[in-house]
Amino acid sequence: MSGPTTGERPATGTRIQLTYREALREALREALQRDRRVFLMGEDVGRYGGCFGVSKGLLEEFGPERIRDTPLSESAFVGAGIGAALGGMRPIVEIMTVNFSLLALDQIINNAATILHMSGGQFSVPLVIRMTTGAGRQLAAQHSHSLEGWYAHIPGIKVLAPATLEDARGMLWTALEDPNPVLLFEHGALYNLRGELATDAGPVDITGAAVRRPGSDVTLITYGGSLAKTLEAADALSAHGVQAEVIDLRTLRPLDEATILASVARTHRAVVVDEGWRSGSLAAEVSARIMEGAFWELDAPVARVCSAEVPIPYAKHLEDAALPQVAGIFDAARGVVTRGG
């Protein structure tokens, strides 16, 4: 495992304003320009411009052979991505949402994740699958779930969750160069996130977690759509004299355990913030790793802030109540800081 990283290159060029969506699009454009083997396929990625507008304009630029609209056949086009990867291509498959990816679970779990090992190392699957995850847009219980933790359970695939513009811009190329199947989870609430990015921003590592904010009193561990909320909670904690360190996991499988444990060894307290449900969650895994690897460093039990264990509801106030929020993260962090030690 590598140590802590910032997940970004030193910015040398000028900086421009853009959105998470545009950063993802720039990453796609770069990949299509750099490697003839790369192509994008999925539902409505071409003429429609992508269901969330990520691939808008790419059909005109790269043509229908490389920007391929597919029928609503998740299993067939994900499997075709696996087959094309076996056949020497570098496919990027887009699935509209993680909920729809369940229709392709057979291909992802039984084929993409197994073929290298099951074939005794003969066939690898250099495939990238992008999909939207997460709630916060009142899309109710079949478009809002956070199942990336499920995928992080599976050996043979890698799971990424870009939470920043740098990672949205930089993770794709690195994932394409990886000889293994990589799943890239784009949080739906982040597409309109606007910020600054260096014009020469490029590929980033996909091996390590990043310390997004240093602190000495408590470690807040999160990823994806919860990063911004966690940073906001850290600001509020700071105003109350609690210095929180915020870790963005970035890569959910394999987990960068070293960065987590090193931070907990400094702060002696940890809160895991995960938009997935608590039972059997990624938060549970992180918590267990801390227990296994840093038990004697802890001054208080590890706390978790997860989604309420309900199908995500439509009504705004109910959806808000179901998800991790700044106030809940703040309270959980205060709770572990005032306990023990």
Added chain:
Amino acid sequence: MTSPAASPSQPEQLAEATPQHNVQLLREMLRIRRFEERCVELYSATKIRGFLHLYIGEEAVAVGAMQALDPTDAMVTTYREHGHALARGMPASSIMAEMYGKVEGCSRGHGGSMHLFDVATRFYGGNAIVGGGLPLAVGLALADKLQGRSRVTACFFGEGAVAEGEFHESMNLAALWRLPVLFLCENNLYAMGTALARSESETDLTLKAASYELPAWPVDGMDVLAVQAAVRRAATLVRGGGGPCFVELRTYRFRAHSMYDPELYRTKDEVETWKRRDPIATFSARLIEKNALDSDGLARIEAEIGAEIDQAVAFAEAGTPEPVGELTRNVYREATP
């Protein structure tokens, strides 16, 4: 439903090919039969474990179909794939070592009977999820099309797969994008123990394929020459850029589904009726009748095959178990700098 047993088509004419080629077809079928018979013995002797799905009775399908494929073509197949692997030219020794779970096996002992893989012959695996191989075949063909190669991907699957969504999604996608996939449906009438008529509202499988605009035709899968002709015709279309083709190979499994099957779902009479159409017995009788082969010649072939299988078993016996320290190797491939 019409029973192929009750109405075998006219045998394909022998005259089309050279006698040597026909003897070679017989030899390949016999090789599969004897190999699997040995597997049954080794299973009883607990040398082979897990599931073991036998191809006995269906040999004409793999051997006939393989005549249409070039060495650079790809194959995707099912968990009942010993016959395909042998006919494709994978060494019997590496297949047997795989059954034994040894490092010398074609999948280093990680796959077993259901997951034979071989990069040298572009054999992309026995897939043990019914229907799960079809999307892979579509993707392999897509890669060929995008890279301007005129190769064919042959995709074998049983009639049980026709009930899976992946069958329909794959037929549609391959036809929509005119991809070079040769869909070879081995209809042995039973999805494990469920008869076709008990699981499909429409039992004419070629109609289903045709509804996706694929050229589709059935063939008597017990006649190796008929299979050879039908699949060659389909492969020529596919290779010529005509898009995917579908061939239904009407065949029958003589043995149980796997080693744990009391066969409650079919009668002994039915099995015996089909056995009278044994593709090996009928074809060797025809070759002998036409003086392409005599009993001495057949005995020589049997002896050669017996020796090859003995050698494969010895190779597997002498093989090495993978060190447990290597257990997690190949879960991920290391990036090459």
